[in-house]
Amino acid sequence: MTTFxxxxxxxxxxxxxxxxxxxxxxxxAIGNPVDLLxxxxxxAADRARAIHAxxxxxxxxxxxxxxxxxxxxxxxxxSFVYGTPALSLIMERLPATLELAGTALFVAILAGLPLGLWxxxxxxxxxQIIDGLSLLGxxxxxxxxxxxxxxxxxxxxxxxxxxxxxETHVLYxxxxxxxxxxxxxxxxxPASTLALFxxxxxxxxxxxxxxxxxxxxxxxYAKARGLPPGQVLTGHVLPNILIPVITVLGLEFGSTxxxxxxxxxxxxxxxxxxxxIDAIGTLDRPVIVAYLLVTTTLFxxxxxxxxxxxxxxxxxxxxxxxxx
Amino acid sequence: xxxxxxxxxRTAFNTLAVLSFVLLSVLxxxxxxxxxxxxGLAADVSSLDPHFxxxxxxxxxxxxxxxxxxxxxxxxxxxxxxxxSWRTLSPTVWEFKLRKDVKFQDGSPLTADDVVFSLExxxxxxxxxxxxxxxxxxxVSRQIMDAHTLRLTTAQPYGPLLxxxxxxxxxxxxAAQGKTTEDFNTGRALIGxxxxxxxxxxxxxxxxxxxxxxxxxxRPVWDKVTFRILTAxxxxxxxxxSGQVDLIEGAPPAxxxxxxxDARFRLEQRPSWRTLFLQLDHARDASPDITDNNGKPLGRxxxxxxxxxxxxxxxxxxxxxxxxxxxxxxxxxxxxxxxxILGHNDNLRPExxxxxxxxxxxxxxxxxxxxxxxxxxxxxxxINDDQILQTIAQFFSRIGIKxxxxxxxxxxxxxxxxxxxxxxxxxxxxxxAGDVAAKTLVGTPDPAIGWGSWNWGRYSNPRVDxxxxxxxxxxxxxxxxxxxxxxxxxxxxxxxxxPLHHEIATxxxxxxxxxxxxxxEFTFAWQVRPE
Numbered sequence: 001m002t003t004f005x006x007x008x009x010x011x012x013x014x015x016x017x018x019x020x021x022x023x024x025x026x027x028x029a030i031g032n033p034v035d036l037l038x039x040x041x042x043x044a045a046d047r048a049r050a051i052h053a054x055x056x057x058x059x060x061x062x063x064x065x066x067x068x069x070x071x072x073x074x075x076x077x078x079s080f081v082y083g084t085p086a087l088s089l090i091m092e093r094l095p096a097t098l099e100l101a102g103t104a105l106f107v108a109i110l111a112g113l114p115l116g117l118w119x120x121x122x123x124x125x126x127x128q129i130i131d132g133l134s135l136l137g138x139x140x141x142x143x144x145x146x147x148x149x150x151x152x153x154x155x156x157x158x159x160x161x162x163x164x165x166x167e168t169h170v171l172y173x174x175x176x177x178x179x180x181x182x183x184x185x186x187x188x189x190p191a192s193t194l195a196l197f198x199x200x201x202x203x204x205x206x207x208x209x210x211x212x213x214x215x216x217x218x219x220x221y222a223k224a225r226g227l228p229p230g231q232v233l234t235g236h237v238l239p240n241i242l243i244p245v246i247t248v249l250g251l252e253f254g255s256t257x258x259x260x261x262x263x264x265x266x267x268x269x270x271x272x273x274x275x276x277i278d279a280i281g282t283l284d285r286p287v288i289v290a291y292l293l294v295t296t297t298l299f300x301x302x303x304x305x306x307x308x309x310x311x312x313x314x315x316x317x318x319x320x321x322x323x324x
Numbered sequence: 325x326x327x328x329x330x331x332x333x334r335t336a337f338n339t340l341a342v343l344s345f346v347l348l349s350v351l352x353x354x355x356x357x358x359x360x361x362x363x364g365l366a367a368d369v370s371s372l373d374p375h376f377x378x379x380x381x382x383x384x385x386x387x388x389x390x391x392x393x394x395x396x397x398x399x400x401x402x403x404x405x406x407x408x409s410w411r412t413l414s415p416t417v418w419e420f421k422l423r424k425d426v427k428f429q430d431g432s433p434l435t436a437d438d439v440v441f442s443l444e445x446x447x448x449x450x451x452x453x454x455x456x457x458x459x460x461x462x463x464v465s466r467q468i469m470d471a472h473t474l475r476l477t478t479a480q481p482y483g484p485l486l487x488x489x490x491x492x493x494x495x496x497x498x499a500a501q502g503k504t505t506e507d508f509n510t511g512r513a514l515i516g517x518x519x520x521x522x523x524x525x526x527x528x529x530x531x532x533x534x535x536x537x538x539x540x541x542x543r544p545v546w547d548k549v550t551f552r553i554l555t556a557x558x559x560x561x562x563x564x565x566s567g568q569v570d571l572i573e574g575a576p577p578a579x580x581x582x583x584x585x586d587a588r589f590r591l592e593q594r595p596s597w598r599t600l601f602l603q604l605d606h607a608r609d610a611s612p613d614i615t616d617n618n619g620k621p622l623g624r625x626x627x628x629x630x631x632x633x634x635x636x637x638x639x640x641x642x643x644x645x646x647x648x649x650x651x652x653x654x655x656x657x658x659x660x661x662x663x664x665i666l667g668h669n670d671n672l673r674p675e676x677x678x679x680x681x682x683x684x685x686x687x688x689x690x691x692x693x694x695x696x697x698x699x700x701x702x703x704x705x706x707i708n709d710d711q712i713l714q715t716i717a718q719f720f721s722r723i724g725i726k727x728x729x730x731x732x733x734x735x736x737x738x739x740x741x742x743x744x745x746x747x748x749x750x751x752x753x754x755x756x757a758g759d760v761a762a763k764t765l766v767g768t769p770d771p772a773i774g775w776g777s778w779n780w781g782r783y784s785n786p787r788v789d790x791x792x793x794x795x796x797x798x799x800x801x802x803x804x805x806x807x808x809x810x811x812x813x814x815x816x817x818x819x820x821x822x823p824l825h826h827e828i829a830t831x832x833x834x835x836x837x838x839x840x841x842x843x844x845e846f847t848f849a850w851q852v853r854p855e
């Protein structure tokens with residue numbers, strides 16, 4: 001177990017380092033923010049002063065080594081454009097993104113799991129309709145489905161606000177909007193948009209798994225024992241299909257956070273995805289690198305969490321040992 | 325173990341029931357609208373420190389909290405603000421009289437001390453990629469005569485001083501001394517004389533302000549103003565359509581016909597200060613994007629020949645470009661700066677569309693069969709920028725120049741353009757002075773003095789340089805106007821660049837609001853009025 005955790009930590013650190021280096025080189029190759037932002041009236045002295053103050057006059061390896069040195073001490077640098085620490089800019093917005101992605105995932109589970117289970121027990125047209133709808137669900141681009149939801153629920157019906165984040169409530173120093181009615185009013189549309197893909201995916205996954213599971217011997221045996229169909233489903237079939245579901249959800253939670261970029265931009269949701277888009281536009285390297293480091297860390301942690309969940313769900317899995 | 329998911333499901337269903345109840349009650353909660361104004365902004369505000377980063381969105385926001393000595397009206401004309409009057413004592417010494425009735429938002433009076441502090445502060449901010457130092461570096465000494473009189477001395481006679489000063493916000497020395505940019509973002513150091521007082525800054529989301537009761541100008545009609553950051557066009561439009569915001573800047577061009585038909589909304593439009601033109605490679609013999617008709621590098625640069633430049637200009641049907649490609653959001657341009665701006669020459673007419681003449685000129689210049697060309701431009705910066713280049717490529721192809729188009733994201737494009745990676749690049753430029761714009765765009769490049777910083781094509785014309793230099797060194801406004809006009813006209817007659825059009829800026833708002841559209845495209849809450 002400890003070896004497993006240590007090995008995972010090693011992998012994680014390597015991924016972080018590689019990511020930082022790649023982004024560093026990429027942004028360096030595009031250009032520097034001073035050329036993008038400096039006033040045209042600025043003379044060579046103004047420009048040189050700004051470039052020097054931001055440390056951009058150093059060679060790339062030097063900049064990278066200096067950056068790593070600071071990063072080891074927990075300092076991910078100041079944003080060029082905001083003039084404040086990049087990490088705190090991201091942490092300021094992380095709750096908004098996690099809240100959005102978390103709600104989206106929750107919605108996906110709430111809708112996808114029961115729907116999939118139900119569809120899995122059905123044959124014929126109902127199953128085909130649900131299949132077709134789920135296919136549609138994950139073929140629709142987020143951008144388009146988000147616009148559609150805005151158009152229907154905000155612009156035409158006027159029930160919900162078309163964007164922005166609602167009133168927030170501070171809990172343990174983190175401001176979250178899921179505790180206020182106004183917060184939910186703002187959260188519903190973007191979270192539903194973001195949930196669409198995962199719901200569809202989950203429905204398909206669970207439908208197949210259930211249909212398959214019901215034909216297995218353990219299910220037939222349970223039925224033969226006289227258990228009611230509902231209990232066969234939730235008590236026997238569901239636990240058996242949870243492993244692939246959790247694997248996919250774990251992976252998807254990561255990409256939901258990453259894909260939130262589009263949804264956040266569309267709904268003006270002040271999460272870190274929107275910060276990243278703005279930072280790329282202005283070549284604000286400290287923010288870009290810090291964002292990727294934070295999301296990579298999230299990915300690594302989520303995957304670790306998924307592996308640990310396996311262990312709980314399936315006693316046969318023993319991490320760190322080779323097993324057949 | 326096996327029961328856990330079942331239990332989980334039951335809990336989930338219970339939660340769902342509670343949740344749907346909450347949602348229903350939420351849906352029925354109506355929206356309360358107080359006597360406030362909500363504005364949808366098109367670009368993010370990165371900082372509230374008025375001396376940190378010189379980008380339009382930050383400057384526009386700072387204008388609500390701070391004033392400048394001199395400011396510009398909706399047409400870009402200089403008008404008094406904190407300085408009620410000024411005069412030149414000699415070509416290098418300017419005397420400013422401050423208004424005596426001005427109080428900061430904390431109730432303390434404005435004095436010359438605050439002004440001097442504010443003029444010196446930009447140089448103390450080191451970590452900015454876009455500092456305000458270019459606007460104060462001409463000033464070599466600042467002399468306080470009395471609490472409301474100030475003398476500024478420039479190194480050389482310097483015409484654009486007032487314009488430069490219109491970019492420097494005056495902060496309270498008492499509040500800002502020793503304070504950091506972050507202190508402005510939290511509001512602690514954010515004490516100005518402007519029409520609104522800071523309430524809240526949620527980065528990337530919203531900024532809230534209330535009326536400054538000490539304001540020296542006309543009392544703003546709004547008790548409270550909220551600025552929402554809505555950088556995505558659909559988000560901005562949806563916010564307006566659903567009544568979440570009262571006014572948006574940068575109304576999406578594609579949706580204007582629809583907004584125009586909707587009786588709930590009003591559009592305000594005017595030509596903006598932004599002129600679009602094609603910049604050309606004037607210097608190199610082997611220009612990167614120019615080939616012969618078979619796509620082989622040419623080794624000779626036809627753009628160096630005025631006849632070829634004239635042919636390109638004549639090939640463009642500007643009327644069609646503005647009416648169709650831009651859907652009316654532009655007017656054909658013959659000038660470097662927008663109409664009404666110092667240096668604009670009313671006598672210049674947009675080049676007439678004349679493909680026959682263009683072909684003749686090409687033949688005369690030795691290119692009867694044309695050549696191959698690639699046009700470069702951004703794809704997310706100007707109104708329909710991608711389509712503009714496609715249209716121009718078709719115009720050029722009609723006179724026998726095989727033209728292709730390549731567009732890039734802004735952050736990549738600007739870097740490569742200034743690195744002279746292209747032969748022809750699309751650029752838009754907003755300026756309130758023709759001589760300053762000319763210095764940057766067509767002045768012979770000299771990084772040491774900041775000349776030609778965007779003249780990547782290395783256009784160089786001693787006569788134009790001389791006229792720009794004279795204009796910049798002239799403090800008499802009407803004489804400077806004539807010189808700036810002469811400088812710009814000389815560069816345009818030589819087709820240092822090919823002017824295309826002036827953009828038209830659009831604001832959309834609730835029908836019962838009015839906004840006098842500004843040439844600089846800024847959105848100022850105190851100028852929005854209920855009808």
